Amino acid sequence: xxxxxLADLRALRDATKKGMEMRDAENKGARIIISMGTCGIAAGAxxxxxxxxxxxxxxxxxDVLVSQTGCMxxxxxxxxxxxxxxxxxxxxxxxxxxxxxxxxxxTHLVGKAVLKDLVLExxxxxxxxxx
Amino acid sequence: MAIESHVLICGGSACSSSGSNNIxxxxxxxxxxxxxxxxxxVLQTGCLGFCEQGPIVKIMxxxxxxxxxxxxxxxxxxxxxxxxGRVVGRLCxxxxxxxxxxxxxxxxxxxxxxxxxxxxxxxxxxxxIEDYIARDGYKALExxxxxxxxxxxxxxxxxxGLRGRGGAGFPTGVxxxxxxxxxxxxxxxxxxxxxxxxxxxMDRATLEGDPHSVLEAMVIGGYAVGAxxxxxxxxxxxxxxxxxxxxxxxxxxxxxxxxxxxxxxGFNFDIELRxxxxxxxxxxxxxxxxxxxxxxxxxxxxxxxxxxxxxWARPTVINNVETLATIPVIINKGADWFNKIGTPDTPGTxxxxxxxKVNNSGLIEVPMxxxxxxxxxxxxxxxxxxxxxxxxxxxxxxxxxxxxxFLDLPIDFGSLAKIDSIMGSGGLxxxxxxxxxxxxxxxxxxxxxxxxxxxxxxxxxxxxxLLNYLTKISEGNGTMEDLEAMxxxxxxxxxxxxxxxGQSAANPVxxxxxxxxxxVVEHVVDKKCxxxxxxxMLKYKIDPAKxxxxxxxxxxxxxxxxxxxxxxxxxxxxxxxxxCGACMNTCxxxxxxxx
Numbered sequence: 001x002x003x004x005x006l007a008d009l010r011a012l013r014d015a016t017k018k019g020m021e022m023r024d025a026e027n028k029g030a031r032i033i034i035s036m037g038t039c040g041i042a043a044g045a046x047x048x049x050x051x052x053x054x055x056x057x058x059x060x061x062x063d064v065l066v067s068q069t070g071c072m073x074x075x076x077x078x079x080x081x082x083x084x085x086x087x088x089x090x091x092x093x094x095x096x097x098x099x100x101x102x103x104x105x106x107t108h109l110v111g112k113a114v115l116k117d118l119v120l121e122x123x124x125x126x127x128x129x130x131x
Numbered sequence: 132m133a134i135e136s137h138v139l140i141c142g143g144s145a146c147s148s149s150g151s152n153n154i155x156x157x158x159x160x161x162x163x164x165x166x167x168x169x170x171x172x173v174l175q176t177g178c179l180g181f182c183e184q185g186p187i188v189k190i191m192x193x194x195x196x197x198x199x200x201x202x203x204x205x206x207x208x209x210x211x212x213x214x215x216g217r218v219v220g221r222l223c224x225x226x227x228x229x230x231x232x233x234x235x236x237x238x239x240x241x242x243x244x245x246x247x248x249x250x251x252x253x254x255x256x257x258x259x260i261e262d263y264i265a266r267d268g269y270k271a272l273e274x275x276x277x278x279x280x281x282x283x284x285x286x287x288x289x290x291x292g293l294r295g296r297g298g299a300g301f302p303t304g305v306x307x308x309x310x311x312x313x314x315x316x317x318x319x320x321x322x323x324x325x326x327x328x329x330x331x332x333m334d335r336a337t338l339e340g341d342p343h344s345v346l347e348a349m350v351i352g353g354y355a356v357g358a359x360x361x362x363x364x365x366x367x368x369x370x371x372x373x374x375x376x377x378x379x380x381x382x383x384x385x386x387x388x389x390x391x392x393x394x395x396x397g398f399n400f401d402i403e404l405r406x407x408x409x410x411x412x413x414x415x416x417x418x419x420x421x422x423x424x425x426x427x428x429x430x431x432x433x434x435x436x437x438x439x440x441x442x443w444a445r446p447t448v449i450n451n452v453e454t455l456a457t458i459p460v461i462i463n464k465g466a467d468w469f470n471k472i473g474t475p476d477t478p479g480t481x482x483x484x485x486x487x488k489v490n491n492s493g494l495i496e497v498p499m500x501x502x503x504x505x506x507x508x509x510x511x512x513x514x515x516x517x518x519x520x521x522x523x524x525x526x527x528x529x530x531x532x533x534x535x536x537f538l539d540l541p542i543d544f545g546s547l548a549k550i551d552s553i554m555g556s557g558g559l560x561x562x563x564x565x566x567x568x569x570x571x572x573x574x575x576x577x578x579x580x581x582x583x584x585x586x587x588x589x590x591x592x593x594x595x596x597l598l599n600y601l602t603k604i605s606e607g608n609g610t611m612e613d614l615e616a617m618x619x620x621x622x623x624x625x626x627x628x629x630x631x632x633g634q635s636a637a638n639p640v641x642x643x644x645x646x647x648x649x650x651v652v653e654h655v656v657d658k659k660c661x662x663x664x665x666x667x668m669l670k671y672k673i674d675p676a677k678x679x680x681x682x683x684x685x686x687x688x689x690x691x692x693x694x695x696x697x698x699x700x701x702x703x704x705x706x707x708x709x710x711c712g713a714c715m716n717t718c719x720x721x722x723x724x725x726x
Contacts, residue, residue, distance in 0.1 A: 003387025005395050006277060009269060016265035019134065020255075036216045050170075053135050065192050066135070068216020 021062040029063045030109055034096075035080040037071025043078035044097050051101040064109065074120055083108050094120040135170045136213060139189040141253065143178030143339055143494075144332070144371055146185040150202065151175070154186055157205040165209050177340015179253035180494035181240055184224060189253070196238065197222040240491050243510055245472070247480045248333075248456045249496045252340030257375050260382040263343040269388055271462035275351050276396040284355040284462070285311055291466035292478040293458070297323055297414075297451030298526065298555045299631070300477065300544035303458075306448055309438040310356040313446035318358035320349050321442065321449040324365035324372070325419060327411040328527025329578060331558030333482040334452035336494050338365070338372035341456065342379035346402060348455035350393065351462065353400040356448055361402040364419050366409050376404060411528075411582035415630045416441075416449045418584065429584045430630035451556070453482055473499030477543035481554070487524075487561035488515045500541040503533065507561055518563035522647070526555025528575040529635030531642030532568060551642050553635060567664035568647040569654055572639045573601040579636035590633025593624040597640055607668040609655040618644055659726070666710040669725055675700035677722035684714035684723065 004012070032052055036045050045068075052066050074080045077094030083104065084090045091114055093104060100118055107115040140146075140155050158173045179187045184198035188208070195218055197208065204222055211217045224238050246252075255262035263269070275284055289304030310318060322345055326334040338345060349361045365373060380402055383389040391399045405423050412418045413428040420442045422428040441447025457479060461469045473479045477499040483506065486492045490512035497506060503523055507513070514520050522532040525542075531552035533540075540546050544554050562571060576598040585591045600617050603609050621637035621644075628634045643651060653659050660668050673684070673693075678700040685693040685701055692708040695701030703714070703723075715723040 003385075005387075006273060009264070009273065009386075009388075009394060012261065013264050013267070013270070016261045020262065020265035034216070036214075049135065067193050070215065070217050 018057070018060060018062045029086055031065045031067065031082075031084040033067050033069045033082045033084075035070070035072040035074075035078065035082075036068040037075075037078075039071055039075040040078045040080065045079035048079045048081070048096050048101060051097075052105075055101060055105055059105070061105075061109065077120055080120065085109060085112060088112065088114075092120045093118040134172050136172075136193075137191040138171060138173045138213075139176045139179075139191060139253065140173065141177075141179045141185060141187040141189075142175030142257075143182070143252075143336055144369075145178065145182040146187060147371065149186050151186040153202050154188065154200055154205060157202045158209070161205050161209040162213070165214055167209070167213055171213055174256040174259075176255060177252035177257050178249075178336035178494055180244075180249065180336075180496075181238075181491065182493040183491045184493075193218075196224060198224045239512065240493070240495075240510055243501065243505055244496055245480055245498050246496045247460050247472075248337055248344075248453050248482050249340070249494070250460065251344065252336060252494075255341065257340050257342055258378050260343060260379065260386065260388075263341070267463060268343055268459075269347055271459035272347050272350055272388070273394065274462055275354055276394060276398055281311060281355045281357065284351065287462065287466050288355070288458070291461045291469045293454065293461060293469070294477055294479075294544060295451055296453035296457070296481065296556070298529070298553060300554060303450065303454055306438060306450075307352065307355050309436070310358075310446045310448045313439065315357060317360070317443075317445045318356055319442045319445060319447040320352045320356070320358045320361040321419070321423070321447060322349055322361065322363040322452060322455055323414065323416070323419060323449050324363055324369070324452050325407045325414040326366070326369075326452070326556060327409070327414050327582075328529070328556055328558040329575075330486040330560050331484045331527055331556055333484050333494065333557045335369050335372050336484075337452050337456050337482070338369070339375055342372075342376045343383065344456040344459055345376075345452055346379055346383055346389065348450075348458035349402055350389065350400045351458055352448060352450065352455070354398055356446070358446075358448070359399045359401070361400065362405050362423055362442070363402060364405045364407055364413070364423060367406040368409050373404065373406070380404070410584075411578070412584045412630070412632050415632060418630065419449065420447065429586045430632075432629060453557070474541060474543045476545040481542070481557060483557045483559045485511050485559050485561070487559075488518065488563040488566070489513070489561045490515050499543045502539050502541055504538040506542075506559065507538070511561065514561070514563050516563075518565060520561070521564050521566055522562045522568070522571075524552075524560040524562065524571070524575075524639070525558070526553040526635070526638070527558040527560075528578045529553060529631070529638055530555045530558075531638045532562070532571065532646060533642070534646040551638065551645060553638065565662050565664075567605075567660050567662035568643045568650050569601060569605050569660070570662070570664040572643045573598065573605060575639040576601060576636070579632065583632065583636070587627075587629035587633060589624045589627040590629065590636060593620045593628075594633070594636050596620050597624075597637060601640070604651065604654050605660070605665040605667065607654070607658040607665070611652075611655060614644065614651065614655065663712070663725060669710045670705060671703050671708055671710065671712070671714060672724055672726070673701050673703055674722045674724065677720050679720055679722075681719070683717050683719070687713045687717045689713065 034049050072080050079096050080094050081096050082092050162168050186200050188197040188200045211219050285307045293303045294300040407413050410428050413422045415430050416437050418428045418430045437447045470478050480496050480498050482496045547554050580594045580598050583590045600613050621640045624637045680698040690707050690709045692704045
């Protein structure tokens with residue numbers, strides 16, 4: 001490798017920093033949890049997962065934690081994801097594939113608004129209240 | 132393909148010896164099989180500190196923390212965690228926390244820690260300079276070379292109040308200033324990595340986990356004092372640290388962060404390694420310089436101090452590994468930020484190698500001013516086996532035994548000096564009621580007598596004398612006059628020895644006589660060792676009324692000292708008995724006693 005100049009070093013730091021921030025569990029703002037049971041994977045959850053990682057990286061949104069979880073129970077509406085943005089109620093979206101990934105990033109993560117069309121109800125909350 | 136997760140595997144010496152290299156290989160194989168090879172990055176990091184629970188595997192970004200991982204477990208972690216996102220509960224430190232993504236923050240071992248020196252240990256791959264750069268590495272060097280004058284760097288160090296972490300606590304800024312004020316010409320920076328206290332491994336872990344932080348600080352120091360040459364004096368017994376330093380120096384050279392015209396600034400600095408053969412006295416500055424010069428490692432009288440006439444009689448700054456690793460952070464975040472951490476006497480943090488009778492032995496970093504109680508009971512998880520705390524030894528063989536009454540003392544250089552111990556380099560050995568103070572003092576004196584270079588009489592003769600007295604006491608032949616003689620010799624050694632080794636070698640004896648006099652007097656007057664460690668004084672006896680003649684003890688005895696026929700009481704021949712206690716442990720009827 002050639003010897004670095006000051007500008008080279010700064011450029012290298014910026015380029016490597018984003019990858020490093022991903023390793024950091026602290027300082028994460030929003031969280032996207034993708035349901036990855038057998039049903040989710042069969043419905044394309046892995047592709048959804050990859051799409052989120054890719055899209056967030058393109059936008060430099062390294063403070064978003066993308067993680068998997070098991071089946072959430074909405075097998076009919078897989079891939080299912082839960083999005084938690086600080087200051088907003090955790091929201092569960094269903095049928096998240098293709099263009100939905102970008103819509104969720106734009107509307108929910110950036111715009112801080114719930115994307116109503118894709119929201120799945122959270123029945124368990126109501127059941128707990130009634131009981 | 133973008134990376135989705137990172138698997139961080141501890142590659143410090145402790146975890147490597149418990150098989151972490153095989154785990155890394157297994158992860159790579161399993162990920163390949165699962166089709167995740169391009170999505171999950173596997174890397175070996177430096178020491179994560181929780182050596183007791185190693186090998187440790189950390190999965191990011193979730194921060195899941197797996198302990199005691201074996202190669203057999205890798206398949207399950209890949210299949211469950213990385214493919215399906217299900218945490219493998221049985222491998223978590225606390226399985227009830229398995230649901231929590233920020234698992235590490237919930238482990239009490241980490242809660243009270245604050246990491247400056249170890250900031251990159253366990254996060255970066257120490258053999259990859261890009262990882263260090265990504266974590267603001269060489270940013271301090273940038274700032275120093277292009278935005279600060281050497282005087283400003285020295286001023287900033289003085290303002291930070293950083294004190295040398297090698298043991299003596301000399302203010303780093305003052306040391307740099309003295310060297311900078313010397314007339315221009317050849318000057319040297321030395322990194323002292325000759326860590327030799329029994330039980331201490333802070334410097335090894337720092338060099339293994341984050342070698343570039345030390346290199347960066349040495350260049351900064353060179354710029355501040357006007358030196359263009361640095362040596363890292365490291366003991367040859369640290370092969371992994373040496374290997375990683377060599378890799379790091381090679382990479383820094385390639386990138387032009389070492390060598391001539393660094394980053395185009397016109398400043399030159401180069402670093403070479405020098406290996407020590409493992410003599411304790413070579414950790415002392417002047418002896419260390421002699422060793423680098425190719426002479427026998429012996430100290431010389433001071434003054435002149437090293438900053439005036441050190442290596443090859445040129446002005447030389449010697450800084451310890453931990454001191455150096457702190458410096459880039461101080462430059463980046465400023466002296467004011469650093470001042471707010473720790474105590475007014477000693478700002479900043481301290482790394483301790485916590486060992487001995489604690490549940491969680493390992494490498495920890497806490498702000499100065501943390502109490503021993505917090506370190507031993509909160510971070511260390513208390514005393515192993517439910518025993519009672521007896522003493523903590525800081526500063527290894529040069530420190531003192533700190534009794535229970537000082538557990539709540541906030542630790543810094545000043546407070547430890549007040550209770551006749553020293554901070555030392557950071558070894559912290561915890562002792563419980565099954566340890567005998569005479570035995571411990573004997574162990575340390577044995578070490579310092581062995582390691583004394585023999586140049587000055589107080590250390591050479593005084594140390595031997597103290598060891599002889601301690602041996603005499605442990606064998607039950609001590610007298611009260613011996614105790615007085617020991618105190619006299621110890622005080623003379625402190626005053627008259629040539630270097631730090633002899634000046635501090637008597638500390639274990641002095642603290643023993645000061646804080647544990649009862650126990651020592653018991654050895655002398657009652658010929659009794661309450662911990663049962665001074666075996667020469669012990670006598671094992673079989674109570675004929677309780678003995679059923681089962682012959683178990685006779686069969687266990689390695690010295691064939693027990694005789695008797697079946698179903699008749701047995702007898703121990705005290706002349707043959709080696710006092711190992713095997714008979715007592717094996718007796719089901721409690722018929723054997725020790726006294």
